Amino acid sequence: MSDTISRRNFLKLSGLSAAAAVLTGCGPAARYVTRRPYYEMPEYAVLGESTYFATTCIECPAGCGLIMRTFEGRAIKAEGNPAHPVNHGKLCSRGLTGVQGLYNPDRIQRPGKRARRGNPTLEPLDWDTALGVVREALNGAGAGVAFYLGLAPDHLYDLVLELTQAIGAPPPVRFGALGMFEARATLVEAVRQVFGEARFPYFDLAGADVVVSFGANFLETWLSPVAYTRGFSQFRRTDGKKRGYLISFEARRSLTSGVADEWLPVPPGTEGQVALALGSLLQSRGWKVPLGAGQVDVEASAAAAGISMERLEQLADRIARAEHPLFLPGGQALAHAGGLVAARNILLLNLAAGNMGRPGGIFLSPSRPDSGSLRDVQALIEQMRAGKVETLFIHGANPVFELPPALGFTEALANVPRVISFASFPDETALQSDYVLPDHTPLESWGYQRTLAGSDRMIFSSLQPVVVPLYDTRATADVLLSAGKLPYNDEVTFLQSKLATLLNEPGVTVEATEIATFWARYLQAGGWWTQQAGLTTPTNQPDLQVEMAQGAAAPEGQFRLITYPTHLGDGSGANRPWLQETPSPSTTVMWNTWVEVHPQLAEKLGLKDDDVVRVTSPSGSIEAVVYLFPAIRPDTVAIPFGQGHTALGRWAEGRGANPAVLLGAQLNEAGDLAYGDVLVTLSPTGRRRPLSRLESRAGVYGEH
């Protein structure tokens, strides 16, 4: 823990308010409660009133600005930072339940050593010993040290990057399930090929009038969901402009497709073909689409996608009439063998629409995409398997849970002599580690997160502790710095040295000439960003052509599987009771895993609602409960991701199933998992397990 924090005289909690609020109400026992006032009143505290701290949500890498309401030293409520360019005061369910992570009773409260991997009990360790272990690991052969980092926070990635450079270790592998599901590497690679720069694209939804989404679930988890929902809201609004029209190509009517004005359930993997066909049709309407040599067989593509030619012509008409059409390449379209081609096709449509750098068009996000692809993870696994990794540090990710077992991460882990996890929660990976040196939870931490793809400007969004760390945890940055390999005293000096490059910049929210002022204002504002929107306009017009993408129909008896992340995010939200209880929007199911089956298919297979069914893919099989979902292709089934934990505390453990088991290890051209190509079979188990749902089955589906 940095010393800087002790400047905040947070109220020490004893049996006060929270307990008081909970325990009183009845009986004379609650008449008097000891109240422990301050030794010295902090200047910012007003008695009986809330104190608000600006910080950043790092539940997902989008980096929304938070204003945390605290009261007498307790974090009460996460609210959006209205000034923050990413979320403008808005938040999603995940961010809102941040306090349930902070105050989770299953947190790892102190550092510990595991006698045997997989054994849930941790032998307590004092921090000096723990730091000694880290120091020893870092002092060893640099090449034998590997880091596996999650998608957030960015400052830790920057620090580890410096650290690995300093000790001569390979750069950290940064990977997370959310990136896997949005096929992030494919998207970035396609942007690189089309626009010449490996950047995240930023789509200006607000300014578009027709948006064509190819499996982009931008209202749920895609890139920066809150920002895109805000953009969608602008796009849909009619104040002085035309109402935006959303067309969605997706095999399953997801939340995003649900609000689409037109939903076309194309088979997974044919999105690239649809883009090609649309391009061909648009060319005949005067667009300059760089079509490849040879005749594009529009009718064949339409047939493969199961769309009638009339419908496709109508769509092309509508798009051609639009002033600002926008095409979104989403993860569902990209996670296939031909995913990169599909991504390129879709981006080329944007190019043909003249969308580069205009309102309602496409921009390049300022921040550098530093997350890796699954290929990088595979390389790491190879290293691990070969015994070349002596120490593996894991932070912010749960690879044992979220990587498909077919990749063999867990088995490779057995060949790593020392695994050090910085997990705050006893997740599956922490269970397989030798040492657990718990980091603070985000609401107790310092740091920054750069904008990802949800904003039109560069942002260093600040993280600061809003409460005193609850337990004997320590910031991972401090733990790593304690080895003395980098010239920073602690996390805060590291952060300040990074932020010092932002001093004296004009036109930004935090204008300061020296770091102390900058730091104070930066924390207060919730981060640093430019006053004016500033994005790179992609200008590079490469000599690329729209290509035919592959797409095969599923063989008889097998079904394409769609796996999609929910508000549980990468699965780490499963230990938040309120995320579990928040109904899944399209099915209203709570607390479990279901498999969405179209009623027609179910009838064919003799399945009923709430039947437990075994889903088998070449890589493995799970059991899940059937949900008869009317808005999915009858040759496709869908399973939400995030449940099926074997660890992670009382609310997550033993609940539902983990569809990662079904995903194979096939990668696409850009090194992303081709999870969209997985074929599964369904076999009834004969058991039933009623799903807990908000809706009335009788009322909505007429079943009894």
Next chain:
Amino acid sequence: MKKTLPWWLRPWVRVTAGLIVLILLGGAVGGIYLTQTVPQQPIQFPHNFHVGAGIPCLYCHPGAQWGPVAGLPSTQKCWGCHQQVAKTKTSPELQKLVAYVEKGEGIPWVPVFIQPEFVHFNHRPHVAAGVACETCHGDMKKVTVAQPIPRQNMGWCLSCHAKQAPEKWTRLSDCSLCHY
């Protein structure tokens, strides 16, 4: 004919009945008494002396002017004056304060005037409306440690609210004024 008393006139019946009534009554009185006792404070703070010395209530309980909670003084607030007071060194009661200062701890005061958690009271409007502290808290010149005032219930609140201007009654009698 044997002379017998009807059963309800027999002494043991009457004694038992009397005892039961007494026990019930005693329990009720005891229960009410328990809710009205003066709690044990960490320091036997003499309000009478401090008020007598002319220290305004809001000096130690400043929250009352701007917010819901009047607040109990922090250790530093006591020490601010007491480090200059000669008696601090001699009084055994004040040695406790010295101990808290040396340990750097807050004083675990036990609040006396507290409302149940379903009552949301706010000092500020009352202070702004010119309600004197002693109207609700009693005359602190007469007590050492604060003592609860019995029967500060809803009717007690309303009896004062009812005396305000009639056009304010809608607001002052609104349930959501205090209960939400």
Next chain:
Amino acid sequence: MAEQQETRERWGMVVDLDLCTGCNACVTACAMENNIPWVGEEEAGYGRNMFWIRVQRTWEGEYPEVSPAYQPVMCQQCGRAPCEPVCPVFATVHSEEEQINLQVYNRCIGTRYCANNCPYTARSFNWYDYTYQIPAPMNYYLNPNVTVRRRGVMEKCTFCVQRIRAGQEQAKAAGRTLQDGEVIPACAQACPADAIIFGDLSDPESRVSKAARSQRGTTLLEELGTQPKVTYLKGGGYYGG
């Protein structure tokens, strides 16, 4: 300003169903603000869930033209509320001051008549001491401005009356009147699509008043004459586009 004018707001809400994406952030935000307990898988599926706001998802049409319709439903704060007259102890009463329906938890004796009589199914009942079962330290985040409900009492959306009170109090302390948008409930605050608009209906210039006057506006179960304070703006592609 020496003497402030007593202003009386008429709080109202507009939900734009064309903007609502059905994401359920309002549900979570409401739960976190109002100390709403979760009840666990079995209970939640058995109609014991405590949502003050829930997103009703219904289906329209047949595959492949099947389309979900999302509608967040919370207490409609009826002007003529069916719940109010039936409570035997005035635990649910009309606030003349705020023009909303109040639920006074500490007065409630749990007849559940109000919930039967609520045509919007907006009320939840504390079947057990759910909040008391929250394991420490998770109870630390409970909002001190909202009463923690014990078992046996009814509860429902309050339009975040604690925020209304705090806002009024703040404005009064500063000697000014409430500004439009100064007080917003947790659901409207969180709503990523900004589909929920909250404000003072008595001010014709407020954002909510303007939205409520929209031609798309309808109220739920209008035929019952409950005079809800929540207006829904119908969505769909039948206009514009």
Next chain:
Amino acid sequence: MAVETQPVSPALNQPAREEEEALREQLMFDPRPREELNRMVMESMYSTSPRYWVAVGVLTALVLVCLVGMWGYMIFTGIGIAGIRKPIYWGVFIVTFVFWIGISHAGTFVSAILRVFKAEFRRPFTRAAELMTTFGLAAGALYPLIHLGRVWVFYWMIPYPNARWLWPNFRSPLVWDFLAITTYLLSSTIYLYLPLLPDLAMARDRTQGWRHAVYKALALGWRGTEAEWFRLRKAINIFAFAIIPVMFSVHTIVSWDFAVGQVGGWNSTIFGPYFIIGAILSGVSAVITILVILRATLKHMDYFIRPEHLDALGKLVLVFSMAWAYFFFNDYLVSWYGGYEVTRRILTLHATGPTAWVWYCMLFFNVVIPWLTLWSRKIRRTPWAMFIITVLINVGMYFERYTIIPMTLGHQRFPFDWGEYSPRLPEISIAFGTLCLFILLYLLASRLIPLVPVWEVREGQEAHKVVKVGKTVVPSVSELE
């Protein structure tokens, strides 16, 4: 005053004797000496078999476990252990409440209305019916408490000046309910008590020990003077008239609990009379059930309670079954014809939903069975047949309330929020517990209170004579007052 008549000599011609024998089947024409009547009633109170005590013990245990224990457990853990849920906030508790209140109607109906209309067949069983009213109310009145989420503050429903400056909400049907039930309980207890006075005095004069003390206290020094009889008759008369509107009001108000609401399928203007007719139907049936049981188990009861009484009551049941069917049809037709979507869906659900059997059972037990059987004088006069029929009618009436309350609540305006309800153990246990309580109270009362109003029977017998006019024998009734 009694008319001077000559007792008919038995040695008359044959037809007349047969007619007379036929008349002697009726209690009123089969007089016995006063002292013998008194003795028979006293004996019925005194004769307890071991089986009786076993029954009392078992019932006490059942009440303690099923009612007291389960209720206590429910108060301790929360009402969530019952099956009620969103949106079916009222379930078996309220169903059973309405059921018991309904049962309690017949006592007053049989006693007061028949008394007012001078229906002579009422005489031997008014007491049994009045006891049923009081005990039914006692069992039913528990439910408004049992179903409360916070029963420990139930007294907030009582209007009394308090420190909170708060009154109950007199606009709430539940407060009407509370007041109506209290009034009815009070008045029906008094109405039970008044005609009991001469019988208590009779018992006082024939007992010793603690019984004597109790009866002495309860008899309020009744001596049977002319003035006392005069006042008693007057009081009973006033009460008999006064309690009728109270009785009608109670079940009407119970029906208003539902009818004044917004709930589709509930807000029907016909609910008041519909509920009253239903209550009387179930109540009169329950009276028959109880009379059959009393006749079979208590000593000398076959003298007092005869097939003629079952016959008369059976006719009443038939009439009320028809009336109930009429109201049911009325209610159904208007809902169905109105075509309002909510009620249409509910009617469809009742008839075709997963629990449609409840609805069909209701119709079968309440309409089909009585209509098919009660036409027959023979069946009406067969105790065991009447027992089965009346029990089934009460099951049917229970199902009626079940249909009206949880099955309607679960399918209201938003299909998204529908819910299915099935009672859980605590509800069933408590409902069963109150049944045990009712039986237990009756069982205890049968040994403490003269179950037959001896003086009323005697009064009737004195007024009824078999008179010979010419060659035929005719019954004659004289006015007593």
